[in-house]
Amino acid sequence: xxxxxxxxxxxxxxxxxxxxxxxxxxxxxxxxxxxxxxxxxxxxxxxxxxxxxxxxxxxxxxxxxxxxxxxxxxxxxxxxxxxxxxxxxxxxxxxxxxxxxxxxxxxxxxxxxxxxxxxxxxxxxxxxxxxxxxxxxxxxxxxxxxxxxxxxxxxxxxxxxxxxxxxxxxxxxxxxxxxxxxxxxxxxxxxxxxxxxxxxxxxxxxxxxxxxxxxxxxxxxxxxxxxxxxxxxxxxxxxxxxxxxxxxxxxxxxxxxxxxxxxxxxxxxxxxxxxxxxxxxxxxxxxxxxxxxxxxxxxxxxxxxxxxxxxxxxxxxxxxxxxxxxxxxxxxxxxxxxxxxxxxxxxxxxxxxxxxxxxxxxxxxxxxxxxxxxxxxxxxxxxxxxxxxxxxxxxxxxxxxxxxxxxxxxxxxxxxxxxxxxxxxxxxxxxxxxxxxxxxxxxxxxxxxxxxxxxxxxxxxxxxxxxxxxxxxxxxxxxxxxxxxxxxxxxxxxxxxxxxxxxxxxxxxxxxxxxxxxxxxxxxxxxxxxxxxxxxxxxxxxxxxxxxxxxxxxxxxxxxxxxxxxxxxxxxxxxxxxxxx
Amino acid sequence: xxxxxxxxxxxxxxxxxxxxxxxxxxxxxxxxxxxxxxxxxxxxxxxxxxxxxxxxxxxxxxxxxxxxxxxxxxxxxxxxxxxxxxxxxxxxxxxxxxxxxxxxxxxxxxxxxxxx
Numbered sequence: 185x186x187x188x189x190x191x192x193x194x195x196x197x198x199x200x201x202x203x204x205x206x207x208x209x210x211x212x213x214x215x216x217x218x219x220x221x222x223x224x225x226x227x228x229x230x231x232x233x234x235x236x237x238x239x240x241x242x243x244x245x246x247x248x249x250x251x252x253x254x255x256x257x258x259x260x261x262x263x264x265x266x267x268x269x270x271x272x273x274x275x276x277x278x279x280x281x282x283x284x285x286x287x288x289x290x291x292x293x294x295x296x297x298x299x300x301x302x303x304x305x306x307x308x309x310x311x312x313x314x315x316x317x318x319x320x321x322x323x324x325x326x327x328x329x330x331x332x333x334x335x336x337x338x339x340x341x342x343x344x345x346x347x348x349x350x351x352x353x354x355x356x357x358x359x360x361x362x363x364x365x366x367x368x369x370x371x372x373x374x375x376x377x378x379x380x381x382x383x384x385x386x387x388x389x390x391x392x393x394x395x396x397x398x399x400x401x402x403x404x405x406x407x408x409x410x411x412x413x414x415x416x417x418x419x420x421x422x423x424x425x426x427x428x429x430x431x432x433x434x435x436x437x438x439x440x441x442x443x444x445x446x447x448x449x450x451x452x453x454x455x456x457x458x459x460x461x462x463x464x465x466x467x468x469x470x471x472x473x474x475x476x477x478x479x480x481x482x483x484x485x486x487x488x489x490x491x492x493x494x495x496x497x498x499x500x501x502x503x504x505x506x507x508x509x510x511x512x513x514x515x516x517x518x519x520x521x522x523x524x525x526x527x528x529x530x531x532x533x534x535x536x537x538x539x540x541x542x543x544x545x546x547x548x549x550x551x552x553x554x555x556x557x558x559x560x561x562x563x564x565x566x567x568x569x570x571x572x573x574x575x576x577x578x579x580x581x582x583x584x585x586x587x588x589x590x591x592x593x594x595x596x597x598x599x600x601x602x603x604x605x606x607x608x609x610x611x612x613x614x615x616x617x618x619x620x621x622x623x624x625x626x627x628x629x630x631x632x633x634x635x636x637x638x639x640x641x642x643x644x645x646x647x648x649x650x651x652x653x654x655x656x657x658x659x660x661x662x663x664x665x666x667x668x669x670x671x672x673x674x675x676x677x678x679x680x681x682x683x684x685x686x687x688x689x690x691x692x693x694x695x696x697x698x699x700x701x702x703x704x705x706x707x708x709x710x711x712x713x714x715x716x717x718x719x720x721x722x723x724x725x726x727x728x729x730x731x732x733x734x735x736x737x738x739x740x741x742x743x744x745x746x747x748x749x750x751x752x753x754x755x756x757x758x759x760x761x762x763x764x765x
Numbered sequence: 766x767x768x769x770x771x772x773x774x775x776x777x778x779x780x781x782x783x784x785x786x787x788x789x790x791x792x793x794x795x796x797x798x799x800x801x802x803x804x805x806x807x808x809x810x811x812x813x814x815x816x817x818x819x820x821x822x823x824x825x826x827x828x829x830x831x832x833x834x835x836x837x838x839x840x841x842x843x844x845x846x847x848x849x850x851x852x853x854x855x856x857x858x859x860x861x862x863x864x865x866x867x868x869x870x871x872x873x874x875x876x877x878x879x880x881x
Contacts, residue, residue, distance in 0.1 A: 187843035188868035194875060208872075227870040230850050231833065233877065244845045244878060283829075292792060292828025292836070301823070303774070304781040312771045371795075378794040379826015410795055426768025434770030532831035 196229040250275035291379030299421035310501035329505030331517030336490030339583040348477035359400035364453040367566030370597035373491035377411035381418035387494030392439040405446040450621035469669035513539030516582035526600035543577040557602040565594030568674035570681025606703035607686040614678040629672030632663035645706035646697040716761035723753035792836035794827035800834035850876035
């Protein structure tokens, strides 16, 4: 069909002043003068994914991007790029795409409820290629070339895991997909399961063919009802199309899948506990070795991979291991999906090549901090990770570099922290999580986390002495060494890393009984400064516990005995007369 | 559905490609639904049916821009393929009216354009 417009001009002001409408009218006027109004459509964009470039103009179909456009440039743009199709060189900008979609390439593209749409986008092509052109040994070689490492947190090379399971002789072998995503603030796996379920299935079928398994389980937490529904539908469709079951794609290979629901225990994301849970037992971890690839589900060799790892498999075989290994850094190949959240302007799901810096992620993809606040640190790896302070923002993101800084890549949670967050409070938050979720099997995990939390509580309430910091550290180190499973061993990480980089903040809590971020409520005291107070009474009206007494004639006072330190008065005072110390 | 084989997979894909016309996709992952994508999906479906337009309305997963949900992507011949963000009921109706029927982009909600 003939297009209605020959060209499209999109514009958006990305600076401090929003002049989008003003320029919209300028362009319209100019186009009318030139008699081009029927040939070019001018569109106000909602967001062009660029920030701090002044007025941005995009012209289609030529794909010219102009930045910092001023009113005087309008006639030139109309003349050069709209009447004709040439670029205005001095305004031209080539946007560099920071993100790279490999795992998420189908998320937001493919209808997750339709296997046809997946096939239309090239789906199951990798499976066909593997089944007809590759022996299991060749699959392992290709994976080795690709350099893929586990995306669940540990970063173990995937080909080794598969190869261990392949080499063991056994009556039955299993493939398990770990979809028990439990880190606070992380939702990468959910998005993949909901957005591209067939890719996970395809990855599992290829894994089954490689190691010689005929049965697989998807372990998904019950809190993800939509993911479960879509995976269920995907399994039924795949069975219907002959992509699961006997004689897959008309070959001898047979493989089938089932879903197992997790009941929401964080520990079940740990592989040995997960296997126990699939077996119908209580989700307790057990010591390794033996590793699951040798002795796993029902004592049989079991490959257990994270959702994102499995979603990488079809792409690797579609485009080749060499292509995959061309992406990323020296030690980490491919891309990583992160759930970027916290005090960042554009929170969301991002996928970046390994080795990108944190600065690029926060400022160029995330659009910087909300409300122009100053960045303090970035938390990665959830309750097993740590914080990376702003001076290390240029660190490349990969397994080794994050480990050096006492954090981990983890499954992909990334929380941006600004000056209004207290580091003691953050450490306490993660420890509270670990205390709640500790399974209780080993004492370091059960008692260690509990004691660490108590010390943090003591610090944040201003009752700790300096020697308590040493005791806290000693327990951290002991737990790290002695806990049974990975989750216990890494539980002290948030505490250790905040102690390492923000010790002065801990000392402030202890020596000065002060919390600079105003988060530790036991250390706060609200006061009304009489010389600034205009006696409007708004604070007294908002106080939920009637702790503010007085009148418009006498002035107002806060009764410290009654005050619950909710901060309402501080928020509502227009004259900064309420102080927080 | 007859079972696919390694010989028939590619021809099946080509068949699908030939039948692929214009489409609208609504981001229907948990993030989209939480922001109101359910209603947007329903409104667009109803409006497309009411007008008898030859455009398929489908669901898709999370495109990553959670801050801009609900997201709607429109691919209609003769108009640049566009992603709309922060779509509510009114914007959804505008998308069907202006973009699909009128072949013109809707103001203030374009978050991305893709050139084929």
